[in-house]
Amino acid sequence: MAIKSKSEKNSSAKASAKKTSLNGNRDTGRPGNGASMKAPAVRVNQYGIPDWRLEQPEFEVREVTDGPEIHYEIKGKLNTPVPPIRESKYLTKEQHLELYRWMVMNRRMEVALENLYKQSKVVGGVYFGLGQEACSCASAYALGPDDWFAPMIRNQGAQLVRGFHSRDIMMQYMAKAGSPTKGKDGTSHYGDIEKRHMVSPISMLGDLLPVMAGVSLGARLQGKELACLTWIGDGGQSTGVSYEGINFAAVRKLGLVLIIESNLWAYSTPTEYQVNVKDLANRAIGYGMPGVIIDGTDACQVYDATYEAVERAHRGEGPTLIEAKLMRMKGHAIHDAAAYVPKEMHEFWRKRDCIDRFQKYLLEKKWLTPAQDKEMIAAIEKEIDAEREFAENSPMPEGHTAAEGVYCEGGCHDIKPKYGMPQKARRSEGKLKESEAAIHFK
Amino acid sequence: MLRSDRDPSLRSGLRKNMAQATYLEAIRQGLWEEMESDPTVFCIGEDIGIYGGAFKVTDGFVHHFGTSRVIDTPIAESAIVGAAFGAALTGMRPVAEFQFMDFIGCAFNQIVNMVAKSHYRWGAPAPLVLRGPCGGGVHGGPFHSQNPEMPFVHTPGMKVVAPATPSDAKGLIKSAIRDNNPVLFLEHKFLYRRIKEDVPENGHIVPIGKARVHREGRDLSVITYAAMVHTAQEAADILAKEGIEIEIIDLRTLCPLDREAITQTVKKTNKVILLHEDTKTGGLAGELAAIINEEAFDDLDGPIVRITALDTPVPFSPPLEHFFLPKVEDVVREARKLHAY
Numbered sequence: 001m002a003i004k005s006k007s008e009k010n011s012s013a014k015a016s017a018k019k020t021s022l023n024g025n026r027d028t029g030r031p032g033n034g035a036s037m038k039a040p041a042v043r044v045n046q047y048g049i050p051d052w053r054l055e056q057p058e059f060e061v062r063e064v065t066d067g068p069e070i071h072y073e074i075k076g077k078l079n080t081p082v083p084p085i086r087e088s089k090y091l092t093k094e095q096h097l098e099l100y101r102w103m104v105m106n107r108r109m110e111v112a113l114e115n116l117y118k119q120s121k122v123v124g125g126v127y128f129g130l131g132q133e134a135c136s137c138a139s140a141y142a143l144g145p146d147d148w149f150a151p152m153i154r155n156q157g158a159q160l161v162r163g164f165h166s167r168d169i170m171m172q173y174m175a176k177a178g179s180p181t182k183g184k185d186g187t188s189h190y191g192d193i194e195k196r197h198m199v200s201p202i203s204m205l206g207d208l209l210p211v212m213a214g215v216s217l218g219a220r221l222q223g224k225e226l227a228c229l230t231w232i233g234d235g236g237q238s239t240g241v242s243y244e245g246i247n248f249a250a251v252r253k254l255g256l257v258l259i260i261e262s263n264l265w266a267y268s269t270p271t272e273y274q275v276n277v278k279d280l281a282n283r284a285i286g287y288g289m290p291g292v293i294i295d296g297t298d299a300c301q302v303y304d305a306t307y308e309a310v311e312r313a314h315r316g317e318g319p320t321l322i323e324a325k326l327m328r329m330k331g332h333a334i335h336d337a338a339a340y341v342p343k344e345m346h347e348f349w350r351k352r353d354c355i356d357r358f359q360k361y362l363l364e365k366k367w368l369t370p371a372q373d374k375e376m377i378a379a380i381e382k383e384i385d386a387e388r389e390f391a392e393n394s395p396m397p398e399g400h401t402a403a404e405g406v407y408c409e410g411g412c413h414d415i416k417p418k419y420g421m422p423q424k425a426r427r428s429e430g431k432l433k434e435s436e437a438a439i440h441f442k
Numbered sequence: 443m444l445r446s447d448r449d450p451s452l453r454s455g456l457r458k459n460m461a462q463a464t465y466l467e468a469i470r471q472g473l474w475e476e477m478e479s480d481p482t483v484f485c486i487g488e489d490i491g492i493y494g495g496a497f498k499v500t501d502g503f504v505h506h507f508g509t510s511r512v513i514d515t516p517i518a519e520s521a522i523v524g525a526a527f528g529a530a531l532t533g534m535r536p537v538a539e540f541q542f543m544d545f546i547g548c549a550f551n552q553i554v555n556m557v558a559k560s561h562y563r564w565g566a567p568a569p570l571v572l573r574g575p576c577g578g579g580v581h582g583g584p585f586h587s588q589n590p591e592m593p594f595v596h597t598p599g600m601k602v603v604a605p606a607t608p609s610d611a612k613g614l615i616k617s618a619i620r621d622n623n624p625v626l627f628l629e630h631k632f633l634y635r636r637i638k639e640d641v642p643e644n645g646h647i648v649p650i651g652k653a654r655v656h657r658e659g660r661d662l663s664v665i666t667y668a669a670m671v672h673t674a675q676e677a678a679d680i681l682a683k684e685g686i687e688i689e690i691i692d693l694r695t696l697c698p699l700d701r702e703a704i705t706q707t708v709k710k711t712n713k714v715i716l717l718h719e720d721t722k723t724g725g726l727a728g729e730l731a732a733i734i735n736e737e738a739f740d741d742l743d744g745p746i747v748r749i750t751a752l753d754t755p756v757p758f759s760p761p762l763e764h765f766f767l768p769k770v771e772d773v774v775r776e777a778r779k780l781h782a783y
Contacts, residue, residue: 180564181564181565184563184564185563185564189563189564190564191564191566192564193532193566199528199566200560200563200564200566202556202559204551204555204556207520207524207551207555207556208524209524210520210521210522210523210524210525210528210552211525211528211531211556213521213524213528214524214525214526214527214528214529214530214531215528215529215531215532216528217513217525217528217529218528218530218532218533218534219532220510221484221510221511221529222534240520241520241521241524241551241552244516244518244519244520244524245521245524247518248515248516248518248521248525251516252513405561405565406562406598406599407561407599407601407622407623408561408568408622408623409622409623413567415535415567415569415622416482416533417532417533417534418532421481421482422481422482422484422534423481424481430502430505432470432471432474432502433502434467435466435467435470435494435499435502436494436498436501440496440497440586
């Protein structure tokens with residue numbers, strides 16, 4: 001099922017699937033796995049936005065005043081069965097296994113971070129993507145080799161998938177000299193424009209959106225159509241700059257691939273008090289771009305939706321908005337016990353744990369045996385141990401280096417276009433003529 | 443009020459490859475030349491394409507360079523700066539226009555937190571220029587007259603440039619584009635079409651970070667920048683008739699400041715007036731006074747004097763705006779007092 005917005009007229013979402021859905025059409029040549037026949041039909045919501053999920057949870061969180069007590073209460077259907085994984089149209093068996101490995105790596109690395117925190121080896125707090133590993137890893141895994149990405153705080157898995165090591169993230173948290181920012185910043189606040197094409201996030205939400213649109217613009221001026229993937233929460237997308245960035249990408253058909261991680265809690269504020277729409281993907285209609293709803297705890301849905309958005313970006317057709325429904329399974333950061341989350345809500349999503357579901361899926365398909373699984377997890381643990389040891393033993397930065405690097409000077413960077421010198425699209429041989437004097441203020 | 447092309451000190455017609463140009467035309471020339479010589483330079487902003495910009499700085503550019511290098515955007519300043527930064531990460535050199543510098547507040551976070559800190563935090567250079575008209579005297583009111591330099595002078599990682607003459611405007615826009623850091627390029631809109639001088643045609647560069655002695659004098663120094671350089675010049679003409687010779691230092695770059703030039707003039711004249719069009723509290727004059735205190739305290743023969751706009755928003759009605767702005771008579775009066783001190 002292709003991603004389709006209602007704003008594109010004269011074709012139903014169903015009809016468009018045949019037209020725009022791609023299967024292994026990329027340069028990197030990923031064949032389909034033939035599993036798509038089994039996948040059930042895609043629903044569309046009341047606004048015509050495709051909804052790939054195999055269940056549509058129905059519940060609502062509200063503020064309740066109960067005597068002196070004020071708390072959040074959840075009402076709705078919370079005992080529905082856990083849905084199956086939607087078969088991927090694009091992932092091969094080997095890719096399923098590789099993706100699973102990244103997700104496990106993501107989680108285990110965060111457990112290691114938590115332990116480092118408990119041992120007081122971390123400077124500041126630690127942020128987790130528990131429950132969001134599929135959303136981070138499968139989306140990053142769907143990028144082409146040249147594509148760019150900009151993770152948010154919970155997308156540490158994406159950093160691993162795109163070539164960073166656990167030690168990089170650990171050293172960021174431990175503020176070590178050998179961290180990607182040399183101790184200048186912490187957490188996921190680092191990047192790499194040379195090789196791994198990761199743009200550093202900042203703490204302010206939404207500011208990455210126009211930046212990623214700009215990366216796509218810069219590459220296009222050099223003759224290259226890139227997919228530029230970034231994520232934002234249901235909370236983060238409330239910012240004004242989010243609108244500015246998405247709208248600009250839509251107007252100029254830039255290769256922004258935006259995943260809204262609807263993880264239901266913006267720090268302590270539930271989605272119901274953040275936005276007055278049920279599906280944030282509906283906003284794609286307002287932006288004039290395709291939108292799609294997926295189950296963010298289903299790695300196959302995340303991969304396939306991102307893959308199609310990436311393909312669309314590579315074709316120069318513009319941005320895509322993917323809303324991934326899931327829940328943040330820990331507090332905002334390690335200090336936050338998330339006591340405001342109703343227990344039955346946590347329980348509902350715990351049953352939908354993305355790694356458990358994917359593991360079960362792979363075991364049932366017999367693509368993975370319990371023995372292989374155990375072996376793989378042991379190997380990951382071993383690797384993370386080695387990474388942790390390296391990070392722990394690396395030195396702190398020298399104080400005086402705080403004064404370095406404010407400006408790019410003395411030849412510290414050789415700035416040149418990454419994808420080739422832009423063509424001089426000169427339209428005339430004309431020279432500069434004096435401008436006319438009719439101006440805004442004289 | 444300001445010097446015009448009648449003023450011989452602005453002319454140096456004996457030099458070769460010179461032609462008269464207004465402040466605005468000089469900026470246009472600098473931008474055009476850089477776009478001609480470097481295909482990675484492109485312009486992005488509101489109404490800069492077919493319309494040519496609210497002040498016509500990019501008039502005719504889209505016809506010559508095409509729509510891919512002169513990009514009209516939605517009315518979204520954060521998107522403009524963000525997109526410019528993103529493109530810069532791929533090795534481009536974007537020149538983003540603010541239709542009026544007052545609107546830079548709309549992109550404050552993007553500039554201060556995303557762009558200015560990127561090299562320090564994660565080693566990503568941001569070779570982009572943020573340019574546009576600032577300043578009062580044109581009855582633009584509170585939202586079309588401001589001088590928003592100080593929040594950015596106060597932001598590590600930014601460079602801030604504010605030329606006062608056509609030659610400097612041209613030489614500095616070229617330097618700003620070639621710089622590997624984010625440069626805020628403040629064009630004083632009062633000067634756009636009011637001053638004219640001989641401007642070198644090609645290869646003319648004015649380095650960022652270097653002040654200029656606008657007028658030599660022995661009795662006291664006026665350290666200033668942008669449109670106030672011309673206010674100081676008019677005051678100097680009046681004072682010269684009274685035998686008071688003031689030295690005018692045009693800072694040209696507000697960040698990083700040319701501490702040496704500031705120190706030198708104070709050591710020479712021993713008395714100093716700090717003059718700017720921006721409001722007083724938290725204005726650059728306070729910083730300049732601190733530098734003089736640190737570098738040349740023993741050389742002072744009188745109090746450091748500040749002449750600035752009032753600590754109010756920029757008022758709209760002409761008599762109010764006239765009262766608000768620093769004037770020639772303010773400089774003359776304060777200079778006489780300081781000279782007699």
